[in-house]
Amino acid sequence: MSELDELYQEVILDHNRSPRNYRAMADANHKAEGYNPLCGDHVTVFVRLENGVIQDISFQGSGCAISKASASMMTDELKGKNEATAQALFDNVHKMLTGDESDEQVADKVGKLQILSGVCKFPARVKCASLAWHTVNAALKGESQPASTE
Amino acid sequence: MLSYATDAVASIDGLRVIGTAKEKAGVLSFVFDQIHAHDVGTILDQEGVAVRAGHHCAMPVMQRFGVPATTRASFAFYNTIEEVDVLARAIERVLKVFH
Numbered sequence: 001m002s003e004l005d006e007l008y009q010e011v012i013l014d015h016n017r018s019p020r021n022y023r024a025m026a027d028a029n030h031k032a033e034g035y036n037p038l039c040g041d042h043v044t045v046f047v048r049l050e051n052g053v054i055q056d057i058s059f060q061g062s063g064c065a066i067s068k069a070s071a072s073m074m075t076d077e078l079k080g081k082n083e084a085t086a087q088a089l090f091d092n093v094h095k096m097l098t099g100d101e102s103d104e105q106v107a108d109k110v111g112k113l114q115i116l117s118g119v120c121k122f123p124a125r126v127k128c129a130s131l132a133w134h135t136v137n138a139a140l141k142g143e144s145q146p147a148s149t150e
Numbered sequence: 151m152l153s154y155a156t157d158a159v160a161s162i163d164g165l166r167v168i169g170t171a172k173e174k175a176g177v178l179s180f181v182f183d184q185i186h187a188h189d190v191g192t193i194l195d196q197e198g199v200a201v202r203a204g205h206h207c208a209m210p211v212m213q214r215f216g217v218p219a220t221t222r223a224s225f226a227f228y229n230t231i232e233e234v235d236v237l238a239r240a241i242e243r244v245l246k247v248f249h
Contacts, residue, residue, distance in 0.1 A: 002196075003196070004192075004193060004196045004247070007192070008189075008193075008247050008248075013247075013248065038204065039188055039204050039205075039219070040204060040205050040209070040212070040218055040219050062218050063186065063218075064186035064187075064188040064189045065185070065186060065189045065248075066188075066189070122192060124188075124192070125188070125192060128188065
């Protein structure tokens with residue numbers, strides 16, 4: 001598979017076309033905005049956290065296929081997880097996207113999200129894929145400043 | 151070359167040329183409704199075509215016209231008509247990826 005095919009796999013294109021959990025959430029108790037000023041990607045992540053467990057998570061925003069697909073898959077993956085598990089997943093996804101750990105090393109730690117591993121071959125796109133993750137991190141920590149990949 | 155390039159890309163399905171002034175510099179900006187400029191830029195790059203994608207340091211004007219980002223090809227004296235054809239074919243590849 002070429003690097004380009006690996007980046008734009010069917011699953012990623014599908015999440016881009018029909019993003020999951022793409023909505024505002026009125027009863028969210030955690031919320032953060034993420035902004036990538038260099039490329040203009042913008043995302044808002046909504047979380048309803050109860051007893052340390054992510055009961056519901058959604059997002060809205062505009063951006064490229066990679067950022068939208070990454071946010072969509074992230075919401076799918078984090079729903080029902082507790083904060084510690086979410087944090088561990090964030091760390092592992094980050095290592096995968098930046099190429100700090102190989103596909104084999106992260107394989108059993110990131111599950112379905114491994115489909116995003118092709119991003120590490122495109123340094124300019126790593127921030128597209130990591131924006132939603134930085135944003136959910138900010139939401140869970142209750143940070144008031146918009147999350148940024150810069 | 152600019153008019154050749156404009157004609158070459160304007161007929162591509164879903165592509166909209168941004169900036170159609172009569173006396174314009176040798177740049178060709180364009181957008182797709184459903185494909186973000188950064189995705190276009192990455193695919194063109196893989197096809198050997200260097201373009202700029204994003205706000206081009208002109209975020210206020212992008213917001214004013216409701217455009218999230220554009221892809222922009224710039225032409226100079228060293229570019230050739232054949233390279234414009236390569237650009238047009240590379241854009242077709244973008245459409246294939248996003249069918």
